[in-house]
Amino acid sequence: MSKVKIGTIQMECTADKQANVAKTIAQIRAVAQEGAQIVCLQELFASLYFCFEENHAHFQLAESIPEGDTTRQMQALAQELGIVLIVSMFEKRAAGLYHNTTAVIDADGTYLGKYRKNHIPDDPGFYEKFYFTPGDTGYQVFQTKFAKIGILICWDQWYPEAARITSLMGAEILFYPTAIGWEVGEQASTNQEQYNAWQLIQRSHAIANGIPVVSVNRVGKEDGTQFWGGSFIANQMGTLLYLASHDREENHIQEIDLSLSDHYRTIWPFLRDRRIDTYSPITARFLD
DSSP: OOEEEEEEEEOOOOSOHHHHHHHHHHHHHHHHHTTOSEEEOOTTTTSOOGGGSOOGGGGGGOBOTTTSHHHHHHHHHHHHHTOEEEEEEEEEEETTEEEEEEEEEOTTSOEEEEEEOOOOOEETTEEGGGTOOOOOSOSOEEEOSSOEEEEOOGGGGGOHHHHHHHHHTTOSEEEEEOOOEEETTOOHHHHHHHHHHHHHHHHHHHHHHTSOEEEEOOEEEETTEEEEOOOEEEOTTSOEEEEOOSSSOEEEEEEEETTHHHHHHHHSOTTTTOOGGGOGGGGSSOOO
């Protein structure tokens, strides 16, 4: 397919997991009714962003993938609506072993597989290393009914290597489920600088790889963080096709033209001119 309609759901969560899931399902139905074919949810959509603290009680939020209830619900929904779903969840892999994982479900309800977040942050308010084991799925692409898609998750956004590898594997669109925000009380200039950097680094992935980028963030105040929303869709040259607000729940459907990748990659032949014979130092931690 040359053109595909992307649905994004930017929303605020509560401490009630079942209510969050029900709310999300209602929003998925709404964007599907308006024509969305691939729908991406925000990172850890079923709960508050619990990584603001180190608390063993939060491990109760995790569930197996694909055996868990949420995956099964989303499979049934995808089959009913005929849409692809990108579902970010807290995965319990085994006793004491957990991941930040996104499941991909095809338009007939088939579970296509999972991507486990590779880059795990550990910062004040974002204590993810306490909860998540680094991913071991490798970078992933998934051939869905409507497009071949690549999934990366939040902190992965800052690493051009991840975007490049996923693109070289044949991804036609990069999706980034996200949960990122400002520290409450921070200066407005600092907030704007941080948001600009977050958006620009992802738009640069679109440009460097000649494929669209879809980033879906949450909104709302949780503990000491004001999640900044600002979900967006950029085309193959980094041009913004859609930009959400910082403080409102928003659904959006955006048609993107996958055939433009050939156009932009031909006019701007970054892939042609890559000097892969010079890149071996990139695997070093640091070049002293």
